[in-house]
Amino acid sequence: MRDTLVLNASFEPLSTVTLNRAVILVLQDKAVVEQAHPELRMRGAALDIPVPRVIRLCRYVRVPFRRQAPWSRRGVLVRDRHRCAYCGRRATTVDHVVPRAQGGQDSWLNTVASCAEDNHRKAARTPEQAGMPLLRQPFEPTPADAMLLALGQDDFESLPEWLAQPAA
Numbered sequence: 001m002r003d004t005l006v007l008n009a010s011f012e013p014l015s016t017v018t019l020n021r022a023v024i025l026v027l028q029d030k031a032v033v034e035q036a037h038p039e040l041r042m043r044g045a046a047l048d049i050p051v052p053r054v055i056r057l058c059r060y061v062r063v064p065f066r067r068q069a070p071w072s073r074r075g076v077l078v079r080d081r082h083r084c085a086y087c088g089r090r091a092t093t094v095d096h097v098v099p100r101a102q103g104g105q106d107s108w109l110n111t112v113a114s115c116a117e118d119n120h121r122k123a124a125r126t127p128e129q130a131g132m133p134l135l136r137q138p139f140e141p142t143p144a145d146a147m148l149l150a151l152g153q154d155d156f157e158s159l160p161e162w163l164a165q166p167a168a
């Protein structure tokens, strides 16, 4: 069972918690269910509620630190919504904007989602050298993106529209 995404009272994603913890928060009236699993329900002696995938805290929690998502290939694909940065078609690979052979790093600002064809065509060149301009600049994932990444891609695909909007 996947973890549940927790939103602040302001709808800003905060963290993920285990399903048990999420249910306790809801039963204690500390959170409300924003999105439930379409089919699964939790049943107990005195309990019958839909399995929460997203809950929202009833009271606003002040968060002192901005979360930074660690870089990952899967993260880049999710951040870019699986769209190739060069042609906009479905991307399955991650391209280094400044190639590693030229000192490019594994970082959010140096990597973009790319289709295999464009990745192969661009090879060890910068977009300028390859004559392949980026459709959009790479960016640091927002805290919301970071939380969505923690939920995994399948859940990401099924999140409500207002959460799934790209941050750019």
Ligand SMILES: [Zn+2]
Pocket: 084, 085, 086, 087, 088, 089, 114, 115, 116, 117, 118, 119
């Ligand atoms: Zn492409």
